[in-house]
Amino acid sequence: MSKKTNSAVTCWDVVSAVLSSTNRALLHGPPGTGKTHAACRLGLTGDQQKVFSLTLTEETPAAELRGHYILKDGKYVWHDGPAVAAWRCGGRLVVNEIQRGGPDVHSLLLNITDDLEIAEMDLPSGEKVKPAKGFMCVATMNGDPKELLDPALLDRFPVSIHIDKVHPAAIEQLPNDVQHAAKKTALIEEEDRRISVRAWYAFARLREKLMKSLTEDEAVDYAARAVFNSRASDALDALKIAKSEAG
Amino acid sequence: MNLSLAYPLPEVVDQSRRKRWLIEQSGNVTPRAELSHGVLIVPLDGSDQSRFMRDHELAHVHWSPKRPDQQALRNKISPDVLAAVEDMRMNTKLEAAGVDTSVGGWSKPVCQAVAKDVVRRKEARLLVLMAVAATGSGFMEEVFNDVLHDDPIGKSALEIARMAKNVMWNNPVPKFRDTIRVSKWLQALLDTGMAPPPKFPGMSGSGDAGAGLASALKIAREQGITKRATRRIPWGKLTLDHPPRNQRVAGYLGKRKRSTDEGDIPRQLHRLLIDGKIFRHTRRGRGGSVLIDGSGSMQLSDADIQKILNAAPGCVVAVYSGNTHDGVLRVLAQDGRQVDKQYIGTPAGGANVVDGPALQWLSKQAKPRIWVSDGQVTGVCDRMSAINTLECAGITRRYQIMREKDMNTAVKLLARMGRPRS
Numbered sequence: 047m048s049k050k051t052n053s054a055v056t057c058w059d060v061v062s063a064v065l066s067s068t069n070r071a072l073l074h075g076p077p078g079t080g081k082t083h084a085a086c087r088l089g090l091t092g093d094q095q096k097v098f099s100l101t102l103t104e105e106t107p108a109a110e111l112r113g114h115y116i117l118k119d120g121k122y123v124w125h126d127g128p129a130v131a132a133w134r135c136g137g138r139l140v141v142n143e144i145q146r147g148g149p150d151v152h153s154l155l156l157n158i159t160d161d162l163e164i165a166e167m168d169l170p171s172g173e174k175v176k177p178a179k180g181f182m183c184v185a186t187m188n189g190d191p192k193e194l195l196d197p198a199l200l201d202r203f204p205v206s207i208h209i210d211k212v213h214p215a216a217i218e219q220l221p222n223d224v225q226h227a228a229k230k231t232a233l234i235e236e237e238d239r240r241i242s243v244r245a246w247y248a249f250a251r252l253r254e255k256l257m258k259s260l261t262e263d264e265a266v267d268y269a270a271r272a273v274f275n276s277r278a279s280d281a282l283d284a285l286k287i288a289k290s291e292a293g
Numbered sequence: 294m295n296l297s298l299a300y301p302l303p304e305v306v307d308q309s310r311r312k313r314w315l316i317e318q319s320g321n322v323t324p325r326a327e328l329s330h331g332v333l334i335v336p337l338d339g340s341d342q343s344r345f346m347r348d349h350e351l352a353h354v355h356w357s358p359k360r361p362d363q364q365a366l367r368n369k370i371s372p373d374v375l376a377a378v379e380d381m382r383m384n385t386k387l388e389a390a391g392v393d394t395s396v397g398g399w400s401k402p403v404c405q406a407v408a409k410d411v412v413r414r415k416e417a418r419l420l421v422l423m424a425v426a427a428t429g430s431g432f433m434e435e436v437f438n439d440v441l442h443d444d445p446i447g448k449s450a451l452e453i454a455r456m457a458k459n460v461m462w463n464n465p466v467p468k469f470r471d472t473i474r475v476s477k478w479l480q481a482l483l484d485t486g487m488a489p490p491p492k493f494p495g496m497s498g499s500g501d502a503g504a505g506l507a508s509a510l511k512i513a514r515e516q517g518i519t520k521r522a523t524r525r526i527p528w529g530k531l532t533l534d535h536p537p538r539n540q541r542v543a544g545y546l547g548k549r550k551r552s553t554d555e556g557d558i559p560r561q562l563h564r565l566l567i568d569g570k571i572f573r574h575t576r577r578g579r580g581g582s583v584l585i586d587g588s589g590s591m592q593l594s595d596a597d598i599q600k601i602l603n604a605a606p607g608c609v610v611a612v613y614s615g616n617t618h619d620g621v622l623r624v625l626a627q628d629g630r631q632v633d634k635q636y637i638g639t640p641a642g643g644a645n646v647v648d649g650p651a652l653q654w655l656s657k658q659a660k661p662r663i664w665v666s667d668g669q670v671t672g673v674c675d676r677m678s679a680i681n682t683l684e685c686a687g688i689t690r691r692y693q694i695m696r697e698k699d700m701n702t703a704v705k706l707l708a709r710m711g712r713p714r715s
């Protein structure tokens with residue numbers, strides 16, 4: 047990799063470089079920037095490493111993360127949740143929206159993200175499990191972790207990277223004429239003003255499909271109205287102005 | 294239907310490295326973009342007029358410099374002139390970029406009321422700036438056109454706005470430097486048109502602001518609106534030459550009347566109850582000043598200059614002409630004395646080059662002030678420009694300078710004014 051100056055190093059360069067070398071990492075920043083995509087795809091230690099992913103809500107029970115009994119062939123058998131499954135095979139556990147978990151999930155996460163040398167868990171089945179070599183946990187969240195996460199849980203993630211740019215791969219998927227707009231609007235701090243990369247992607251795809259049956263102007267207009275609603279004309283006008291030469 | 298606020302997207306059009314923009318709803322505040330602070334104050338409702346205003350401010354974010362007020366100061370342009378021209382550039386550039394500007398920023402009744410109010414108040418400068426700023430704003434421009442078209446000043450304002458647009462779009466992609474160029478041209482035109490009408494003794498003034506605007510417009514029309522014609526040419530450096538004035542001149546130009554409470558024949562009885570100064574004494578005039586354009590286009594011979602000197606006893610008389618980058622103004626007569634014959638003639642080359650500074654000199658001399666010139670003025674390298682011509686016209690209007698186009702008319706005017714005695 048060619049050496050970059052300090053100002054040229056982006057958060058994604060850091061993520062790519064460190065994700066394979068740490069067993070706990072937290073990616074935080076505005077939504078729609080590609081945090082989950084990076085957590086699931088970047089820095090895997092070989093093609094065989096399994097990825098277990100889960101998105102937390104306030105209602106998510108700890109059992110969904112750890113595992114629980116299920117009825118199978120008339121018998122109750124133990125079924126590993128994503129956390130225990132990742133522990134067993136040395137896979138990667140991706141926990142999205144980590145700040146949303148309830149108290150029981152919170153205490154389980156403290157256990158799961160403990161130092162690998164001392165971490166262990168007694169399952170309701172009576173089995174004792176320890177994380178296998180290669181296990182790692184990548185958590186993602188929106189907002190500031192210092193405000194939203196419990197200090198003990200935050201302490202479990204010494205590698206905490208603020209994602210302040212949209213992942214270049216996500217931008218490259220978009221047509222050229224909306225790439226710049228997507229890059230800029232996805233990072234707007236105010237939620238009611240932000241337009242995510244997903245929205246731009248949906249607009250571009252819809253526009254392309256509609257152009258097969260409608261005129262270009264109609265296709266652009268309908269696609270924008272469908273995706274951006276009351277902000278359709280502002281989004282389209284901004285694209286037109288941005289396209290023309292500055293100065 | 295999503296009824297949330299329609300937020301503009303300055304982040305998409307901003308060329309600077311600013312990371313954060315603050316959007317505020319304008320409410321009763323005039324919509325504007327604070328470019329140096331990253332603040333956009335705009336209406337956020339879903340109406341078409343509000344959309345136009347948001348687009349207009351977005352255009353400023355994309356195309357205007359951060360501190361246009363500083364640029365105005367640096368270029369000695371009035372901020373309101375620069376703002377009007379920049380608004381025109383934004384509107385017309387939005388049109389060119391394919392943004393729908395047809396609805397304008399105000400509703401029809403508001404447009405009509407504003408336009409009619411300004412027409413009623415006869416504020417010529419405001420009318421011109423309004424017509425310029427409304428150019429390219431679709432429906433708003435149409436309403437202004439309808440209202441202003443019926444008023445003579447309004448008609449001139451509309452023509453100036455049309456010319457300003459053409460001057461701007463001389464450049465296929467107008468930049469901010471074109472705003473500066475057009476602003477200088479417009480300011481010169483307004484300064485000339487708005488200068489107080491000259492009041493010459495025994496002569497009727499040339500009318501109100503409307504007449505001034507019309508005469509400035511005529512000059513602008515004659516000079517054309519090419520890029521070259523609308524760029525200000527710097528004046529050459531003026532050197533004053535005071536050769537010895539060895540010849541004594543008898544006589545004086547003009548006479549002054551003074552009211553007094555002493556005398557023989559009471560001629561002003563109406564002043565009895567005012568200040569009691571019912572008598573009038575006639576005294577010698579202090580003369581006036583005559584500036585002769587000695588450039589080649591005037592085709593003045595030494596004898597012609599001598600004729601003017603003879604017709605203006607007691608006056609300050611000077612002749613000027615220029616080389617490529619400088620010029621000389623030679624004082625031929627002053628304080629009742631004039632120079633020897635050898636100094637009577639063109640003081641430098643056959644070019645103008647220093648008309649502006651020479652007129653500034655004349656503006657500081659005694660009244661009545663006469664400028665003998667064909668009105669053809671040039672800056673350095675003898676280049677002509679509408680701005681320079683308007684600047685000179687403005688000086689003549691502001692300082693009540695009468696222009697006579699050749700020697701014969703000048704001599705006739707001097708004879709009429711002074712009845713010189715020998």
